[in-house]
Amino acid sequence: MLKFNVLTLFPEMFNGFKEESIIKRAIDDKKIKIDITNLRDYSSLKHNQVDDTPYGGGSGMVLMCDPVFKAVDDLKKKNTKIIMMTPQGETFNQKKAEELSKEKEILIICGHYEGFDERIRSIVDEEISIGDYVLTGGELPSMVLMDSVSRLVDGVIDEGSRTNDSFSEDLLDYPTFTKPREYRGMKVPEVLLSGDHKKIDKWRKEEAIKKTREKRPDLIKPVFRKEIGDYAIYDYQGVSKAKDIKLDGAYEFNPKRRELFTVNKVLLLDPKFIKKIAKKSLEKKLKALFDQIDIVLNDESDDEAGSFVLGEIDRIQSLIISYYSKYLEDEYLALLLFKLDALKSEVAMKEMKKIDVVNYDKNRRRR
Ligand code: ADE
Numbered sequence: 001m002l003k004f005n006v007l008t009l010f011p012e013m014f015n016g017f018k019e020e021s022i023i024k025r026a027i028d029d030k031k032i033k034i035d036i037t038n039l040r041d042y043s044s045l046k047h048n049q050v051d052d053t054p055y056g057g058g059s060g061m062v063l064m065c066d067p068v069f070k071a072v073d074d075l076k077k078k079n080t081k082i083i084m085m086t087p088q089g090e091t092f093n094q095k096k097a098e099e100l101s102k103e104k105e106i107l108i109i110c111g112h113y114e115g116f117d118e119r120i121r122s123i124v125d126e127e128i129s130i131g132d133y134v135l136t137g138g139e140l141p142s143m144v145l146m147d148s149v150s151r152l153v154d155g156v157i158d159e160g161s162r163t164n165d166s167f168s169e170d171l172l173d174y175p176t177f178t179k180p181r182e183y184r185g186m187k188v189p190e191v192l193l194s195g196d197h198k199k200i201d202k203w204r205k206e207e208a209i210k211k212t213r214e215k216r217p218d219l220i221k222p223v224f225r226k227e228i229g230d231y232a233i234y235d236y237q238g239v240s241k242a243k244d245i246k247l248d249g250a251y252e253f254n255p256k257r258r259e260l261f262t263v264n265k266v267l268l269l270d271p272k273f274i275k276k277i278a279k280k281s282l283e284k285k286l287k288a289l290f291d292q293i294d295i296v297l298n299d300e301s302d303d304e305a306g307s308f309v310l311g312e313i314d315r316i317q318s319l320i321i322s323y324y325s326k327y328l329e330d331e332y333l334a335l336l337l338f339k340l341d342a343l344k345s346e347v348a349m350k351e352m353k354k355i356d357v358v359n360y361d362k363n364r365r366r367r
Pocket of ligand 1: 085086087111128129130131132133134135136137138141
């Protein structure tokens with residue numbers, strides 16, 4: 001159970017929050033507890049005064065140290081995390097919500113009016129803002145925080161609906177649809193009706209990425225992301241940071257699927273993985289080349305094809321020497337170069353014969 005205690009000058013503001021929907025059920029099910037404490041109860045002044053005018057002059061009233069310190073002394077236990085809601089705090093996000101959902105006890109101080117005595121900062125663990133705008137007090141922000149943290153506490157909501165949350169992977173949520181299949185001419189995407197869950201998962205992932213790129217590209221930052229066994233350096237949004245990174249022995253390639261990511265370059269560092277990828281890439285090029293050679297040797301080509309293929313063999317051979325030799329074994333590449341030499345001779349012979357035939361024809365015509 002996660003226990004919240006909120007220190008506020010306006011306890012009634014929390015009534016609706018505690019008595020509706022998921023939060024109410026979570027409290028009833030003893031998954032969370034929300035205590036509201038009136039800061040005025042800790043005032044030792046006349047009329048339960050809790051604020052005063054600022055030293056040095058200026059407008060507004062400032063929350064005093066004494067009631068806050070006394071309340072914290074009284075309510076704080078060994079494992080209590082003390083949070084102050086203030087627009088000057090660190091901006092709240094899903095990651096912070098996940099972090100806080102693991103706490104046992106959280107004491108939230110709601111600031112009010114124009115501000116609070118600076119010395120109160122010394123007793124808080126964290127200052128949190130819910131965004132770059134100023135509200136009249138910390139009550140609504142504290143409810144925002146408690147709401148998003150509570151739904152992450154085990155057993156409060158269905159596990160499945162949490163793993164698909166927006167931001168759970170730095171991505172917005174994928175689009176969802178319910179009955180009917182067609183509404184005012186707008187159809188539910190066919191894939192969602194297919195029953196093919198592999199396809200549906202793939203579609204959802206791609207849509208989430210697309211949506212995030214369109215609506216919140218700021219969430220997709222250039223990152224170092226751990227990949228299969230080692231690191232790939234992703235370069236998002238065409239911010240070409242990765243271009244400046246040079247790593248010895250790293251294997252570079254430009255990913256094709258640009259509609260999802262604007263990744264300019266990926267660097268692989270794991271030697272075993274590099275070998276696999278480099279070999280695959282070379283084999284693909286060789287397959288295309290062998291197909292072309294086949295056509296020439298089987299006389300199915302036009303006049304230009306022979307010299308084109310000879311150029312292609314040369315090109316792949318230079319690529320093997322200047323590029324693939326960095327990643328693949330010498331023995332394998334030497335054999336390949338040898339084979340390509342042999343094929344080059346065969347194609348060249350074929351070309352010579354063609355020229356011979358042409359010359360022979362010409363000579364005959366001349367006679
Ligand atoms: N108090 C007033 N505005 C606030 C904000 N944006 N976040 C947290 N606490 C606040």
